[in-house]
Amino acid sequence: MATDAVVVKRSAGRRLAGLFHGRRRLQIGSLLAAPMAWLVILYLGSLVVLLITAFWTVNPLSGTVIKEFSLENFEELVNVPVYREIVWRTVRTAILVTFTDAIIAFPIAFYMAKIAGRKTKALLVVAVLMPLWASYLVKIIAWRAILAEHGVLNWALSPLGLHGPGEGVTSVWLVMSYLWLPYMVLPIFAGLERIPDSLISASEDLGAHPLTTFRRVVLPLSFPAVVAGSIFTFSLTLGDYLAPKLVSNEQFIGTSIFDSITNNQPFAAAFALVPIVVVIAYLGVARKLGAFEHV
Amino acid sequence: MRLSKRAKIILRACVGLALTFIYIPLLVILVEAFNSSRILKWPPPSFTFHWFGQAVESESAREALVTSIEAGAVAMLIAVVLGTLISLAVGRRHFFGRDTISFLVVLPIALPGIVTGVAFSNTFTQVLGISLSLMTVIIGHATFCIVVVYNNVVARLRRSSGSFEEASADLGADPWQTFRWVTFPSLRSALGAGALLAFALSFDEIIVTNFTIGAGEETLPIWIYHNLFRPKELPIVPAVAVILILLSIIPVYLAHRLSSDDGGLTPGRGAAARASAPAAIAEAEATAAH
């Protein structure tokens, strides 16, 4: 162990030697060797295995994987209408959650970044972050208790003669919006923080109405941050399976993958390629918009 | 920004509403933790401290907490080492393939957890023939934690210039000395924030964990998951959650210290340690796009 440590130390030293002197390629190579081995072989490799597994099938009785090339899983995904339905439902929910979070998050982030005093700002940051420390599952349980027939929501609404949404797509939308809200607030906050106050003052001094300043200065400059946050809300909604399982009876991409992994791993792998494609397409669109460059 | 009184009032109302939305479920948890019924009922028939006693005494919960801390700590260490190495390579220089690397670092957190989970469990069990264990969980966690360390460190490297290192080298320091006495001190708080964030991400992770954990092992989120499905003692879960929130004051405080350590940064920056996960993507993407 001790000698290992020495070796690590020395090699680290040697690598750093490369940082400042000598041949660049070698320096970069030696710094990157370990992390790239990890990310490329272990992670990308696993994704490739996923891709390969997607072409396998299972024995219907035993569930044993048959490692022979077949397009069966993809044919099923494309041909059985229910899967298209599930994908569309999930993507729709993900988009809806993203918009909801952006709408809720922007005012609070704007207030934190541009209006609140130093102390209020610090307090608000902690207030927004706090729920992240409560376990994700526990928050879903809380929502179950809220949305239940005899739950908090109906208890609060009944004096008004109203009735909550119960469990369904609406509740999934509500719970997901709740769970991922901080992931939207914080990048927008950070993005707004980076807009120099002088720019806003300049707009105001030139006689722009606050709304105009907001529309022409603040919004365009903070838009990339909104997109950054949206990657989270979108991707997290796309892959979640516990929230839909616990607060609705609807199937989403995540729940379908989860259900099929127990008896048909290759099919689960094929289905998992769907969110990969969707997320990469989403990243591509976001990048085309040039949205990331100024964050 | 100068706003009219009315605009300010509207804005405050929005903030108030958003905070209400954020806090109502947490309040529900707090109330349910004192619920005397074995089932989560609303409103609770009466109140009791019983579940807190159960939570503190629960051996399985304690074991799960220790497991979670272990997994988080090891995943964090791996992420710190790998993330720092990448940022040192990428941080101050442009080279061929750099964009690809940034993208690769971001990918594990941008793709849904279920994909990472399925991919790893497939590879481990079907191809490599490794049985699932805490080790496989750690591998999964470390993979998506690299990005947060990378992001924090790379951002710091970009902000500081390389002139101190050059000066140090010119003054005859060997590279290790330069790293130890010049580079490292300037990175320390960024590393700390990244590490803390990595730990936090690992600590609450359940989706990848659920797919990669071995028989008979429980991290805390898995323990909660199991207790959801193990009847008769459900309110122990909110009680544990309340204890966890209280314990989280420690990392929040640490984060705050790290941020004040930072000097010129905004007050929220360090405390917002977890926020840099989304920011990480943006930042790395920005790198990729340049």
Next chain:
Amino acid sequence: MRREKDRHAARTAWFVVAGLVAFMLVLAGCGGGSSTSGGSTGSGGGGGEELQKLGKGEGELNLISWAGYVEPEWVKPFEGESGCKVNDKVAGTSDEMVKLMETGQYDGVSASGNATARLWAAHEVAPVNVSLVPNYKTVFADLKGQPYNTFEGKPYGIPHGRGANLLMWNKNDVTPPPSSWEITLNPKVAAKYSGHITQYDDPMSIAEGALYLMNHEKSLGIENPYELNEEQFDAAVELMKEQKPNVGEYWSSAEQQIEGFANGSNQVGTTWQYQYFALKGENEPVEASPASQGFLPKEGATGWSDTWMISAHAKHPNCMYMWMNYIISPKANAEVAEFFGEAPAQEKACEHTKNPNFCSEYHAEEPAFWKRVWYWQTPLSECSEGGETDCMNYNDWVRAWTEIKG
């Protein structure tokens, strides 16, 4: 300039991916040969050899069970006398049990009839040497040598107990008390409770639809709700699809359903004895078909007969044998049966139940009663009668279940 760079990056990325694909293909190819678990023979099933002689306990035992089968009340004494520390994993569905067994990390499982054949076919379970399980002798005769626990003439497990899936309702919401499954399955009747019906989230639920049709649509000619030809199957699936808009929750864990009934979201649906008694214990206003109706709605019910099976890869086989013998010992089997609310497998358990009438209430000793209970079984292409092969198999059931849920 930027374009150029992007293109370079893209090309590198593709090279990396292509190389990886090649590398992984090789790896996967190698893995293919070695990683098929259990026995390597293609036909038949089962794996490993039966234990010949009981040795000393290994100190540990990893089990997969249904909720309520492995509880401290009877596990503690077992740990004390055997020295085997029990780690239990509760599974919500048979699919999950099969999956968990495939990890090879568990010693045994309390499998229902829809898992046993699959576990056997996957070479995941080993035959049981019943001479090493003395309590097996006094297990009810009609539980031994059944198609779901005996393969190629060899016993592959120890019967644990049996029961019917119940129809449960909240008596404040559902009046008059239902005596037929039509309350959840006949769309006209079920509409009254729309959004508050609960159904077990498992392909096996299709058999409930088939059982209903067996009684109400005699022209379909269904004789066994698990052996359905295409026409019968489509009719059952159609019925379940019509049920879907009325379903509030497809439950996949006992606790989820207990909570659903307790907080009012669920009002009527299929359940297990376990949830029923747990809710009763909390003084919730739930009711199930009364003893006077034999606990069954008039159509009868689907049900299960569970079997403790030993893994072909068990690391603690001696402890597993001790457990199998222990769990059907008169006292322990009585405890678990009463706790869960099922008919015990052990004849002598009837002398140890706290409720002296328990066995008669649960019809433990009446083989005729169990004729109306259709134990879960794995649907196979080969129908048992006449060796026809036009039945829908489990894969069809799984796919249909996904479509039913929409």
